[in-house]
Amino acid sequence: MTMNNANLSIEQIDALQEIVNIAMGQAGDSLARVLNSFVRLSVPRIRLINSAQASQCIAEIVGDTQQITAVRQSFYNKLCGEALTLFSSEGCRDLATLMGHQTLDTETEKELLFDISNILVGACLNGIAEQLGADLSFSAPSLMASNVVSSQLLSPDTLPWAYALQVEVNFSLEQHKFKSHLIIMLAEDAITALADSLNYFIEAI
Amino acid sequence: MDALPPAVTSLLDFLIDRINIGIFAVNRNMECTLWNRFMESHSGVASASVLCKNLFQFFDELPHKILYHKINSVFILKNFAFTSWEQRPYLFKFRHHRPVTGGVEYMYQDCTFIPLKDPAGEVQQVCVTLIDVTDTAVYQKMMKEAMTSLAEASNRDGLTGIYNRRCIEEVIMKECQRVQRYGGTLSLAFIDLDRFKEINDTYGHLAGDDVLRITSTFLNESLRQIDALGRYGGEEFVAVLPATDIEGAYIVAERLCRRLADIPVHHNEIDIRVTASVGIAEWQPTMSRYEDLIKAADQALYQAKADGRNCVRRGT
Amino acid sequence: MATPVLVVDDSGMSRKLVIKSLPADWNVEIHQASNGQEALALYREGKAHVIFLDLTMPVMDGFEVLEALKREGFNAFVIVISADVQPKAQERVKELGAMAFLKKPVKADEVLHVLKEHGLL
Numbered sequence: 157m158t159m160n161n162a163n164l165s166i167e168q169i170d171a172l173q174e175i176v177n178i179a180m181g182q183a184g185d186s187l188a189r190v191l192n193s194f195v196r197l198s199v200p201r202i203r204l205i206n207s208a209q210a211s212q213c214i215a216e217i218v219g220d221t222q223q224i225t226a227v228r229q230s231f232y233n234k235l236c237g238e239a240l241t242l243f244s245s246e247g248c249r250d251l252a253t254l255m256g257h258q259t260l261d262t263e264t265e266k267e268l269l270f271d272i273s274n275i276l277v278g279a280c281l282n283g284i285a286e287q288l289g290a291d292l293s294f295s296a297p298s299l300m301a302s303n304v305v306s307s308q309l310l311s312p313d314t315l316p317w318a319y320a321l322q323v324e325v326n327f328s329l330e331q332h333k334f335k336s337h338l339i340i341m342l343a344e345d346a347i348t349a350l351a352d353s354l355n356y357f358i359e360a361i
Numbered sequence: 362m363d364a365l366p367p368a369v370t371s372l373l374d375f376l377i378d379r380i381n382i383g384i385f386a387v388n389r390n391m392e393c394t395l396w397n398r399f400m401e402s403h404s405g406v407a408s409a410s411v412l413c414k415n416l417f418q419f420f421d422e423l424p425h426k427i428l429y430h431k432i433n434s435v436f437i438l439k440n441f442a443f444t445s446w447e448q449r450p451y452l453f454k455f456r457h458h459r460p461v462t463g464g465v466e467y468m469y470q471d472c473t474f475i476p477l478k479d480p481a482g483e484v485q486q487v488c489v490t491l492i493d494v495t496d497t498a499v500y501q502k503m504m505k506e507a508m509t510s511l512a513e514a515s516n517r518d519g520l521t522g523i524y525n526r527r528c529i530e531e532v533i534m535k536e537c538q539r540v541q542r543y544g545g546t547l548s549l550a551f552i553d554l555d556r557f558k559e560i561n562d563t564y565g566h567l568a569g570d571d572v573l574r575i576t577s578t579f580l581n582e583s584l585r586q587i588d589a590l591g592r593y594g595g596e597e598f599v600a601v602l603p604a605t606d607i608e609g610a611y612i613v614a615e616r617l618c619r620r621l622a623d624i625p626v627h628h629n630e631i632d633i634r635v636t637a638s639v640g641i642a643e644w645q646p647t648m649s650r651y652e653d654l655i656k657a658a659d660q661a662l663y664q665a666k667a668d669g670r671n672c673v674r675r676g677t
Numbered sequence: 678m679a680t681p682v683l684v685v686d687d688s689g690m691s692r693k694l695v696i697k698s699l700p701a702d703w704n705v706e707i708h709q710a711s712n713g714q715e716a717l718a719l720y721r722e723g724k725a726h727v728i729f730l731d732l733t734m735p736v737m738d739g740f741e742v743l744e745a746l747k748r749e750g751f752n753a754f755v756i757v758i759s760a761d762v763q764p765k766a767q768e769r770v771k772e773l774g775a776m777a778f779l780k781k782p783v784k785a786d787e788v789l790h791v792l793k794e795h796g797l798l
Contacts, residue, residue, distance in 0.1 A: 167690075170688055170689050170690045171690045173688055173690075174688040174690045174691045174694075174781075177688070177691075177733065177760045177781070178760040178781045178782060179760075180760065181759065181760030181761045181762050181780075181781065182760075182762065184761060184762075184763060185761075185762045185763050186438055186440075188763045188765070194763060194765045194766075195763060197733065197760075197761055198733075199687075199733050199734075199735065263447070263448050264448075266447070266448060267448040267449075270443070270445070270448075274440065274441070274442065274443065275434075275438060275440065278438065278440030278441055279438065279440060282439065282440060286482075287782070293441070293475075294440075294441040296443035296445055296471065296473065297443065298445075358690075361690070361693060361694060361697065
């Protein structure tokens, strides 16, 4: 699939890529400070997906047989959409040890995942919004699914959009199994608002 | 932000004060800068007395560490933070509005911590909103209880109330795995009522149902706490006997057999004589699957039937 | 003579931003590369006295460029420009021979400061 036929031009995509890059760096820095460990960042991937491909895309990002736990959060105001933070089940246990928990009950583990998710989502999206001159609000993180096979996270039949812009960022820690995928999704209507903001940004350069 | 006309500002002030949500704010020294009426009326602390004072000074019941950590993270990361009743039912010990039907002690709360930035982008204050979610929590609790009893119901046989076949097979499987892993003994007893079809034909199906119900209650009461009883088929029961070798199982089965034959089932003024054949088997290290144990007990049951019924046979 | 300056970033937008942030009175001849391999090729042609280098790039990333430059004698001033702002990332690139580290998005006054600090202006 090419981005050219979507509502975003190559120039807009390039700008967005760079904006996400910078935002992700800030998110990585926040995470590194919280976990006291060096965070490895991937090159963010931006693509337009249609709803039929959505679960396949998730499976592709984390590996289809992987068991994952997913936390979701909404953001709204000038940009609106949802952010999913995916954790591998193995990584969750690793995270608990990193944060100094010997044993974990499910509620404490949830709270831990919510905190990490909130840090990544907040830092990344605030970073994007700041560069675009927007100010965002966030909903509380909530558990979307726990220990499910990645391909079952989204059910295509219930998605109320035809296509969405997907921004994917991966965080991992050196010498640890912890790995997390941040997926920011903007449904079709929200892409127009993003395109407007990107135009202002490009004109300002 | 552009200055708002006075009428709007006073409307906003009014809303913040009267809205059915707790709203308060603190600065970097944890001193209160805003305390709305919801907070006043639920905490019993007036805005006039808490403003410009350290929040923790007024509320020593607050989970100091958590709250401090949350507020501090907003200052440092310049990001929203949240607490949810599911992980932490409440921050403030507030009374809720369901004193009669609530069944919980304090108001369940969802809190949002919002950064308030100055023009330079630095966070100077943190605003906290507190929403009463006691109703949601109570409903969710009720739903959870309903789900639990539903799950329990799906494990039970509708007629007799003892475990159904699916559930008792799971028990057998787990017990087999346990002895396989940790050693010890385990026996099974397959109990089949003799000539049950004749009871149905002679006294009717309602009588047959009564026989099954009364027999299963009798069997259940005759077993130990750690044993499990399930209805395996029409008139076939299975008893799982942990920590019991074949000799122990034989004693149990013999006793069940004799007492069952001695005490008739009473149905509509009629005494119905019931006997049972029992096949028992003990878990052997040579067995690899739980089905092997079931098969051994089932074969013993077949032998008991062939040997004239109303008796116990051992399987290998 | 104009100083050959190489700007390496996979994003055209980002290269534009870097070029825009260079001092107006600096006599330079600007070259651009969108990945590490292209950058090394231009370096070998002598078109890179000062290199503004991004770290995360496809094909060959900034760390690999620094390692290759080290093997080849390091005949350039490298200023790493990166979105990865972790203190440890900054330490690492300096260990690999980078002269300075600038955070993205780059600001003109910070570029000026670094160039002056290292006597390039």
